[in-house]
Structures are given as structure tokens and as C-alpha cells.
Amino acid sequence: MLTSKISKVGKVVICGAKGVGKTAILEQLIYGNVSIDSELHSTIEDTYVASVDTGKGSRDMLRIYDTAGLQGNVQLPRHYLLYPDAFILVYDPSDPASLDMLAGIKSDIDKYKEKKEMIIIVIANMRSRQVRATGPTPINAPTGGGTIPSSPNGNHYNNGNNQINNTDLIESNLNRANNWCARERIKHYAVNAMERASLYEPFIQLAIRLYPTQTKSTFPQLRQLTQKTSKVDNS
Ligand SMILES: Nc1nc2c(ncn2[C@@H]2O[C@H](COP(=O)(O)OP(=O)(O)OP(=O)(O)O)[C@@H](O)[C@H]2O)c(=O)[nH]1
Numbered sequence: 001m002l003t004s005k006i007s008k009v010g011k012v013v014i015c016g017a018k019g020v021g022k023t024a025i026l027e028q029l030i031y032g033n034v035s036i037d038s039e040l041h042s043t044i045e046d047t048y049v050a051s052v053d054t055g056k057g058s059r060d061m062l063r064i065y066d067t068a069g070l071q072g073n074v075q076l077p078r079h080y081l082l083y084p085d086a087f088i089l090v091y092d093p094s095d096p097a098s099l100d101m102l103a104g105i106k107s108d109i110d111k112y113k114e115k116k117e118m119i120i121i122v123i124a125n126m127r128s129r130q131v132r133a134t135g136p137t138p139i140n141a142p143t144g145g146g147t148i149p150s151s152p153n154g155n156h157y158n159n160g161n162n163q164i165n166n167t168d169l170i171e172s173n174l175n176r177a178n179n180w181c182a183r184e185r186i187k188h189y190a191v192n193a194m195e196r197a198s199l200y201e202p203f204i205q206l207a208i209r210l211y212p213t214q215t216k217s218t219f220p221q222l223r224q225l226t227q228k229t230s231k232v233d234n235s
């Protein structure tokens, strides 16, 4: 139960390619009950409520809409573009197409953000390796160059060259994402859905940006995340 006053509710949509770990991230963040043995089903639509402890006697609530993963040329349904205050775009750095897809989602968001600057963050879910020893990393240091091809199949990093191994592919995609995020002025985080602590920073920073007048530069603890309000599909 919540013990301190809830001040506001920010509406957040989490989206990205199918199977990149969107639900695992939310389930781990909120319940801490996800392991590599967990069986998660493809999402149709779920809603989570996360209460972020700002350390100031009140909590900032995030209502997070978990969306069905996108495949191919399928776009994010329009209604998800209309009402949120913030977007979390998730990709798997070992899957270049999941990164390519984010450019299309971002341009759809831009088309619909009529009245205000939308808050967007990008999360790389490092499924196939551990997050660096330094923990969750905002990786927005601009390094110049590189683009996200507009085509979902526009990966040009492993173009028949089998000498590029999976680690190199991941590094390439992280760099590519980093460059794109720097150009788009989007925060870019690397997390591992299996490591709960790696998930705190992006969500705390998101709450801070959604409620800038309520938070200070000190790093608050994301302490309690509460009830899931509805679960449409988990059967
Ligand atoms: N090892 C490992 N497995 C993961 C990780 N994140 C997700 N998975 C697994 O990958 C599968 C897909 O994860 P989901 O969280 O359901 O992915 P999703 O993006 O929500 O998928 P859709 O709802 O279909 O779009 C599940 O079996 C997860 O347990 C991770 O960081 N590491």
C-alpha cells in the first residue's frame, strides 16, 4: 500500500518490437519476480501503475501502458500516440531490426505531439549479456556519425561478413542507437531486465522529467511500485 501522498499521475507508453523485453522490464521493475525461467506471454495490452518515491514525502505515479510488440511495418496504434505524457522505446541491441523500428515510432510520435514536447527515452535491453559493471548506463555521449536506417531491414553491419561476432554486433547497434539518440536529444539507457537494480534509473529519471518542480538533483530511490490495475491478456 502507499503510505505517502500521491501527487500526480503521468501517462507513459512503453513500446518497441515484439519480444524485446518490454513486459519483463515492467514486471521486474514493479514486482521483482522475473528470472530467465519466467514464462511471459506476448502482450495484447496491459496497464501498470508504478509509484516512484521521490524522497520528498510524496510519490510520483506513473501509469504505464504496456503495448503489443510491433513486427514488420505495423505501426504503433494511433490511440497510443494521443494521450501519453512520455514514451519508453525499447530495443534489443542484438536485434538490429528492433532498433531500426524506433525511428519510425519516433517520427509517428513527432507527428502527433501537437501541443507539447514529448518526453521520450530509449532503453536497450541487454538480453544477451550482463549490463556493464558500472550498472545502468545512460549512454548519450555523442560520438558522431551513424544513422538508423528507415527500413526495418536496413541493417548494414553484418552484411554477409560473418567475422563480425555477436558482441561486435551489439556494440555496433549500441553505438548506432547512441548516435541517433544524441541527434534526437533522447536519453539512452542500457539495462538488463533480469537485473532489477538496472531498471531504476531510467524510470526515476523519467519521473523527474515528468514532475520537474517536485524533484531535486539528488538521486531518489525508487522504492515501491504498486498494483497492476488491469491485465487484459496474460493467459
Ligand atoms: N535472458 C533474458 N531474457 C529476457 C530478457 N528480457 C526478456 N526476456 C525473455 O524474452 C521473452 C520475451 O520477453 P517479453 O518481456 O515478453 O517481451 P515483450 O517485448 O513484452 O514481448 P511482446 O509483448 O510480445 O511484444 C520472455 O521469455 C522473457 O523472459 C532479458 O533481459 N534476458
Ligand SMILES: [Mg+2]
Pocket (backbone or CB within 6 Å): 022, 023, 024, 041, 042, 043, 066, 067, 069
Ligand atoms: Mg509484452
